Structures are given as structure tokens and as C-alpha cells.
Amino acid sequence: MPQTGTANHGLTREQLVDLYRKMVVIRRADQEALNLQRQGELGLWGQFLGQEATQVGAIAALQDSDWVVPSYREFGMAMCRGIDPGTMLGYFRGLTHGPWDPRRYRFLPFAISVATQVPHAVGFAMGCRLEGSQDVVLCVFGDGATSEGDWHEAMNFAGVFRAPVIFLCQNNQWAISVPLRQQTAGSIAERAQGYGFPGVRIDGNDVLAVVGAVRTAADRARRGDGPSLIESVTYRMGAHTSADDPTRYRPPAELAPWEARDPIARYAGWLRAQRIVDEAQLAAIAMEADAAAQAMRATLTHLPIPPPGASLFGRVYHDPPASFLKEREEFEASLEPPP
Amino acid sequence: MPQTGTANHGLTREQLVDLYRKMVVIRRADQEALNLQRQGELGLWGQFLGQEATQVGAIAALQDSDWVVPSYREFGMAMCRGIDPGTMLGYFRGLTHGPWDPRRYRFLPFAISVATQVPHAVGFAMGCRLEGSQDVVLCVFGDGATSEGDWHEAMNFAGVFRAPVIFLCQNNQWAISVPLRQQTAGSIAERAQGYGFPGVRIDGNDVLAVVGAVRTAADRARRGDGPSLIESVTYRMGAHTSADDPTRYRPPAELAPWEARDPIARYAGWLRAQRIVDEAQLAAIAMEADAAAQAMRATLTHLPIPPPGASLFGRVYHDPPASFLKEREEFEASLEPPP
Amino acid sequence: MSTVTLGKAITQALRDALADDRKVLVFGEDVGRLGGVFRITDGLQHDFGEDRVFDTPLAESAIIGISVGLALRGFRPVPEIQFDGFIYPAFEQIVSHVAKYENRSGLSLPITIRVPFGGNIGAVEHHSESPEAYFAHTAGLKVVAPATPADAYGLLRTAIAGPDPVIFFEPKARYYLKGELELPCPPVPLGRARIARAGSAVSVIAYGPMVETALQAAQRADAEGISLEVVDLRSLAPLDVDTVVASVRKTHHAIVVHEAPVFGGFGAEVAARISHDAFDSLEAPVVRLGGLNIPYPPARFEKLYLPDADRILQAVDETLAYG
């Protein structure tokens, strides 16, 4: 695993510091969400601990006009896109299936069914190309997702239609309890050539390496040269979700080497060495992250329970059939306390 | 495209001649089946004209104890396995969904849904490995099939479980009206490495090249070293099926170069050059093929219409529910002419 | 006023939709140069270009999956699934996304999935399926099955122009059925059944290919002095319960007919609904006719599997003789 590259991709000091700030802020939010789950405020939480460099670096490499098509583990990316984390947690609190407007943030809803979002990203990118737009699409998925048929079909379509899409695999080594070697005998990055476009494997814990790879892929897509696959090698430091118990399947010895590659500690070391930040700044960022986490908690715990009628019936159809509206009326009537 | 290899893979004179005989016999049967369809004796016919070398060579490279998992175009392979062609045509006459006993010929039923047979072959091969058996499985599919999710999922499983399976792609350049370049921007053979096993591209119109490649893959599988992918490059000289009209989409100029590579003519030339056959033998084989085709026609046109009750209800369940048996009785009663 | 086949009416509807809205895209397997295995998209790629009418690789899940992405980008995808039996690989995309994505995102998904369906064409396995019940049971989808050229045109235009996903089942055995089509024609709304033939003795409720069969039965019944009312559902979801129940309240007898196996078929929903809403008016149990509860048989036997006018007339006698 290479050390943090010195190439800073022409990022300004502020931008370099901002990468660090974002990693710290999303990690702190991740930790707070886990606390909230343990305190019964959330039904479920899926940590992304250890994957902050990939999530922050990928978004930093995009333009705001580009689109992101996530799986369910890209909470950090969503935060980087400006979606309010406390509101987003409404999803894991069981209040709504869609806590944000995808158009406003150019960030599609979470996709729970593994790999099913990949063809969506390709279709969306095909649409961008048909329009002659400059928008590119970042499609994110895990290592396990590469085993699904949808993943393959979408990769092949992207190659045939030269769709402006970046396939970013967050290879965190595990799919719940299944390690990568049982997920595939091959290589994820190398599969790209079978579809007629480039694939690269990068150090997913090196935020600058991620920025560089995603930017290269984005430029390529914007030029009209089609898709790229990036296998971002990282590690799931936490459980699969709060419902999971990794001690049942994960060799404890596996963690130490990855702790040594912690994306935030590594990058902090580099920033220090480059004299880009001082301790005071680091401390200020830590406090900022704490404050953001507290704000997230406050927002979540004060989220109103949306009205049942609208929540259940309001978005099923844009042109709801009369029979459907009647069912909604009956449902809402049934909620009123009997006189 | 290389010339016919001189390597004869240690085949005896008889075996070398038999490869030729089989190609001639199945081509003649293919032609006769097309005639039968045009004469209204068959509902549908899918020619394999031009693909004889791949079909004959692949079966010749197997042991009789090995299994074959076909798509719908492997009629020639089925003949090479000893299944009576006239009886098999009952499938295309609409008399039965399964004209032969798969266990007797170690040849599974035709698979109409593209690529769905590929995971079957992998599961079957996984079973062979679990038993510690020496059997290997030949799984056959077309170029279009490689775009389906099932194909990918099965390839990946085969790699992970080191299944003793040979994936043989009959790349005949077309999927109905879609040419290979619109089917994928990548390479079929190269995809194998993404799954952790070897892939090769061979001249599918060179029967000896096919024998060599399939035998190498079979040996590898038998040794316990797992799967292989063979992309057999050939050409669909006919229509997709009798329901298709290739003049609507296929550039006429495409055919001439492939006619020049006709697998039978090429091999005949080589056999002559090697003094393995003389004209008398070639003439005798042609007559043999005519006779076989006539026998096939006779068998088909005399196939009895199976009893409806057994045909419709007889094989749905091995342990039919009482309600199902009652439905069968009612059905059979409804067939009797009212008194 | 002109006479066209049902297939040509669909081609015309696609052509007019492509002409009226540049966001409309037509794609699928072999729909481009070939014009589709049934020639329904014949000439469209030539006239509207390869960007708007195009062939895809052989992968149904992706065909539907990219439709979701294209719709989210603002297009109106009209993907074709080549045959009923090949919609199954796309089932997850349809059930988990096409049906639910609006509910999740608040965005409109104007996707119309065209599916030639049904048997009676002498085909090999997987080419004669009637999977409509799977989709009618899936909340979030609209499911349509026209029976006439005019409805095929009108309902397809409505489906494509509408904001919600529609599974559009085309009765492939009736592609050559002729009928009147006057253009321009008023839009045909989804969810409104049609009295295909007024009658008084028994209501025969059908959709898609079986409507014609029911009309043939009605004609023969007439000869015997029995007046059948044929109700063409047109749309399964939403289901026009009012029209169906009104007809049954008039005739007091109902027969529901489709090609799909009876067990768990869409006829069960119709029969259950009639039995409930017209409980006090029914003079005999609702009869369900359909395919046998077996996999679709080899071509030589499909006539024994599918309902026909004889079986409908038999059912008419039974229901009228009841009690």
C-alpha cells in the first residue's frame, strides 16, 4: 500500500484543509449516529468508519453540477453534498424512504437492493450524453455488489453507449460476513477491460489518491471518452450495520494493519509535514465536528413524525387513480378517533 | 484468422475422418430441418450453419461421462451425443418440451431463455466436485448471452468454487439483429481473468483448434484446477431462426469472407492434403449424410402426437397434489366426445 | 376513419409519441434496424434516428434499469421486452424500483414498458406467458392490456404521456386484428373499462386477447337467444370496479376469463371483488376461466390449454343453470 502521494492535484491550501475537515466531520457524525442507534433513536445504522477518504475525495473531485448515485453507505458523501445529516437520519429512524430532494443535491436516494442502482446511473449518464450535457455521474457501490448481475449488465451498457459515468467501488474487503476472496476469485479493477474501458485500483485510504483518480475519470467522461472503473481499496472498520456482530466472522488481527492506515491520521500527518495545518487548526476542526454532531442529534431527535396519509399515499403516483384516492380517504378516516 | 492447425492432437485417422463425417452429417440434418420447417412440418427452426466445427470439435474433446449444458442452437452437439435427430425435432414441432432423457445422454434440455443455463452448468459442476467425481461440464452459449446478468453471476461462482466447467461461447457475431460491436465494447475471452480463470479466443471454424482448446480446458477441470472460458469465433451463416429475415440488418458483403472459411471445406482440404481421405470416402460420407437426413425426416413426420393428459399434467410434479390430479381427471374427461 | 391492425396502431402510437415529444425514447432488443421481431417498431429508427430509437445489448434487467435512470434525467423511456417470458430477469428492477421509485424520491417515472404477451402463436417455451397478475399485485404500477386497435393506440399514447410507470401488455396473437382508428382521437383514460358488447343475461369480463374470444362467444350465444354482455377491462390496475359491478348487477351472472392459469390469476381479484360488491345481486357463483394450472404447454396442445368460445359458452350454460 503506497504512502500518501505528494501530488496535491493543484488544490489550494484551503481545499487541502477542507478535505481533512470533511473527513473529520463525517467521521464524527458517523460515530454520533451509532450512539443514536444504541440509544434507540435510530432503527438501524451502517457505519462507514475507515472509508472517509474515499467518500470525501470522490465528491471533492466532482463539479456541483455532476450527479451521484449511491448505495446505502454513502452518508458521508451525502453530507459533502450539503444534505442535512439530521434530516437524512430520518431514513434510519423509519420516518421516510426519501429524506431529501434528489434534484436539489444531485444525489439520488439510497439504494438498499445491492447493485440495483448501477443501471440507474448508466441510464442517467446515457441521458446526459443524449442531451449533450457536460454532467457526469458518479456511481458508488461495494465489493459485494460486483457479484450481482445488474452490476455486469450496467458495466456492459456503459461501455457500449460510452456513458459519462464513473464506477467507484468502495472495496472495504467485506460483504457482511463474506470476505473478498469468497466474493470473487478475480480482480474487480481488471474487469473493466472486459467491457472496453479502463479500470484502476487505488489506495482508498489516501484522500488525495481518490481525488486524483476520480478527477481523471470525470475528465475522461466529460471529454466524451466514456466510463471508468475505480476500485478504491479500503476497509470497513466497523460492523456491517448496527444489527451485525463482526466478532462472529472477522479475525481480530485483521484490524491493526488497517488502523495503521487510518485515512484521517495519515492525512493529518501529511498536512503537518507540509506545514499546511497547525495543531490549533486541527483542534478547531475537532470542535467544529463535535458541534455539527450535536446539531445533527438535535435535528434528528426533533424531527416531526410526518402525517400518515401523505407519507403512505402521497408519493405513490403522480396521477393517482380515483380508486386510490378513495382508499386514502378511507385510511385517513380510520385514523380519526371514533366519536 | 489462422489456417487449420497441423496439430492433430494425437487423433487417429479414423477419429480425424469421423470429425469430418459428423460435420457433414449435422449440416445435412440442419438443411433438412430447414426444409421441414418451410414445408410446415416444424413450427420453428434455428440453423447452426457455419458453426459445425465448434459443435463437433467440442463434443469430440469430451469423455462420454462428461455433461453438456446447451442453449437452443446445439442441435448438432446433441446429435454427436447420439440423440435421435428426428425425435429431437419433436421439440420444434411443438409436441414436447423435452424430447430426450437428459441422464441417458448426459445432455440437458435446450435452454431458450438466454444465459439462464449457465448457472445450471456451474451448480452441476459444483456437484461433481463435491462428489469427487471426474466428470466435467461443458456449458455452451452465444455471444449475446454474455450480456446477461446470469452469465456474469455464474462465471463468478465458477471461479470462487473452482467448478469443473468449460464455458464455450459460440461467438457467431450476431444476436438476432445485434452485431457483436453493439453487444459489447469489450472482449469476451478477456473477461475470464476478471473471474480468476483463463480465457482464450480460438478459430471456431477450425475443428482441430476447437478439439485442442476444449480438451485443454477439460483436462484442467478434471485436474481440479477449475473453469475455463473459450471464445470460439465463428459465424451464423443462416438466419437467426426461420422466423427471422437477416436481409433487414446484415450487410450482404459480410458473408463472402466467412464462406471462404467454411469449416467443412477447410477441413476437407486439410484431410486431402494430409492424404487422410480420398474422394471416394468423401462421396460415401455425403451419401451417408443424405440417408441420415431422410431417416430424420421419416422419424419426425411419423412422430405420434403424445396423449394430452400425460403431456400437460404428467411431469409438472413428481408428487402431484390431490387437487392437481383432480384437475387432470377433469381435463381428460373434457376431452372425451360428449356421449 | 381508417381500418388498421392492432400492431400497426401501436406502431402509429409510438411514431406519434416520438414526434410529439423529443423526450420519448424507444429501445430494447432488436427494435432498431430490424424493427422488432414483430415489426412493431418498423421504420422508427430510420425516421427518428439512432439516438431516440436504439438496440440494446441482451439484458432485460439493464433495459429496465437504464429506463429508471433515463426517466430520472427527464426522458420518457418506452422500453420493449421482446416476449412476455423475458420480463422475468427485469422483475427486481420493476418491483423494487419502477414501482417504488416515485414513492422514494418524489420524482415522476414516466416509463412505459411494452410487453407482447399471451399464447396462441404456436411458439416454443417462454414465448406465450401471461404474467399480468404479478404486476397488477405490485403497488405503484399501472397495468394495461388493450383489445382493439383504437384502444391500443389511445391507451399507449396515454401511458407514454402520463407521469407514472405503466406495464403495457400487447396481445401478440391479436397484432393482426383489424379495427377502426380515427386520428386524431380523444385520449383514452387509464382505469376506465369498456362495454365491448351490451347484453343482459351474463357478464363476460375479459381483457387483451380474450376480449375477441368473448365477443365470438357472444355472437354464438345470440344465435341461441342468450344475450352476453362483454366487459373489456382495458386496464387491470387501476381496475374499473364500478363498470364491472354495474354490469353484473344488471345480469346477475359473471364469468371472468384470461389466458393465465386460473389459480392466483387476475381473475381471482375480479371474482373476489364482484362476489363482494355484488353479493346481494349474484344469482350464481362467479365463474373463472383461464389457462390450466400447469406450465404453458407445447404448441400442439395450446388450444387445449387456453379458454375458447366453447368453454365460455359452457360456462354460460352452467351459470344460467345454477341453483
Add this chain to the structure above:
Amino acid sequence: MSTVTLGKAITQALRDALADDRKVLVFGEDVGRLGGVFRITDGLQHDFGEDRVFDTPLAESAIIGISVGLALRGFRPVPEIQFDGFIYPAFEQIVSHVAKYENRSGLSLPITIRVPFGGNIGAVEHHSESPEAYFAHTAGLKVVAPATPADAYGLLRTAIAGPDPVIFFEPKARYYLKGELELPCPPVPLGRARIARAGSAVSVIAYGPMVETALQAAQRADAEGISLEVVDLRSLAPLDVDTVVASVRKTHHAIVVHEAPVFGGFGAEVAARISHDAFDSLEAPVVRLGGLNIPYPPARFEKLYLPDADRILQAVDETLAYG
């Protein structure tokens, strides 16, 4: 005689099946070392080895596809689909092959597909689906849904030992439901419904997770002096019509309840069948209770979506007050 949870009864059934027949294989996502996300396969890999109990890559279509191949080779695959909502990617393999391969080949396909199904567990999207109607409508499949530990054990043993493919729906919200299980126990046949509670006024027909709900309603009704008969279908396909109709002919009132949306749900088949076969005996229309006709809602609202004892009792009052 011992008291076990429904989940543990299933684990025991798998354990005994693995022990009795070395052709039995258990596999799926996370069923090995982890023992399944619900711990149903806990300890099985340790005791029977990685050849017979193993994890697969993340691909449901292949999980079912290899099951077909393994069955053809002579094994008895018992694949697990991790959650109801993830069976959809395997739909083509199930409908086009698992259901039809015997009919095509003459070979037996002893495959038992285990699927934890249903809601009420406070989960995110796609984890609370009730897709049983899709499979019950698919000829060639047997569809089972136990409601008690004893039935979970007995029906699973029967399914695994039998020669035909079975979709085995496990009521995941009831994995911790306790009940008696005496081993060895006589085999529980498929297609035989069970009178979970005898009664006289109204027949409440349910399966899987809703049987317990129906029993709770029956207990409360008793307090009001109304006697409900609860029929546990156990198997949807084949459906034990005789037991259902006999019950309704006794009570003259029927309520069918399941979690799936009512429209086109399996309750339609049951209601249509009752309305037909008990036509002359029904004193009120058959009432169907089920989920709302919408995608499964966010967890906070699922109690409003799912039928419960209150809604059953309401329906009881309505049906008894009818006319």
C-alpha cells in the same frame, strides 16, 4: 416434549435434514460462519463442514440457478434468500426453471428455497415484503408458510425430503414465537390446512405471521362472546380448499387476512374460491384484509399498514352485521 421458538425449530429441521441425508446442502449469503442474519443456520457449517453449508457470493439469481444444477446432479439444495425483497433478482430462475424444469426434463428438482418474509420488524425498505402471491400463481411450485414451531419443523422436513421445488416462507417477525415441538414427530404433509382454533361464528383464514394475529383476535372476540374459527392454511399451493370451505359452510362467514397488499393478493384466490364453492352457504360477502395497496411504508408507519387484531375484529362486526 419441549418448548422452542419458531426460529430454533427451523434450525433443528435443517440440522436433522443435513444429518439424515448427505445430499442436503445449505447455502446462501452469510449462512456459513455468521450463521445467517437471523442466526437460523447458526452452528451448521461448524457441524457439517464447508462443503455442505457454505456462503455464496452476493447474487441471488445464481444462488437459485446453481440450485437447479445441483438438484439435477442429485443433491437436495436448501438455498436461503436473505430477505423477501431480495428474491426478485432470482425471479426468472424460479419462474422459468425451478417451476418448469421437471416438466421439461422429467427429472426431479428437490429444491427448498427458504425466504424470511413479512414485516413488523421495523426494517428499512425491501426487508418487509410479502411476495407469496407471485409464487402461488406460478404453476410447478409448491408454496408453504408455517405459523408455529411444530409446523415450521414438520413442513420444512417434508419440503426438503420431497421431490418437488418448494418456496418456504418463514414468518420472520415470529422467529421468537414459542411453541411445543416433540421429536421425532410425524411428517406434516403439504396441502393440508389446520384448524388453529375451532369456532362457530366466523372463519378467519390466515397463514404465516397473521395466524398468531388471528388467534389474538379470536381470544378477544371470545370475551365478547363471539366464537371465531381460525384456519391456518400452512400451504398456499397446493391450497386445502376442502378444509377452508368446510369451515365456512359451518360458520357462513369468512375473513381472509395476510400482510401483502389486498389487490391481487393471495386472499383474492381464497375469497374467490370460497365465494364460488360456498356460494349457497355464505351469509355475508367474504372480507379480505391485508396491507394497503402501496409500497411497504417506513417503519414508523408499518402498524398502520398491516392488519392487526383490531382490524380483524372490526371485520368480524361488519360481516356479522351484514344485510
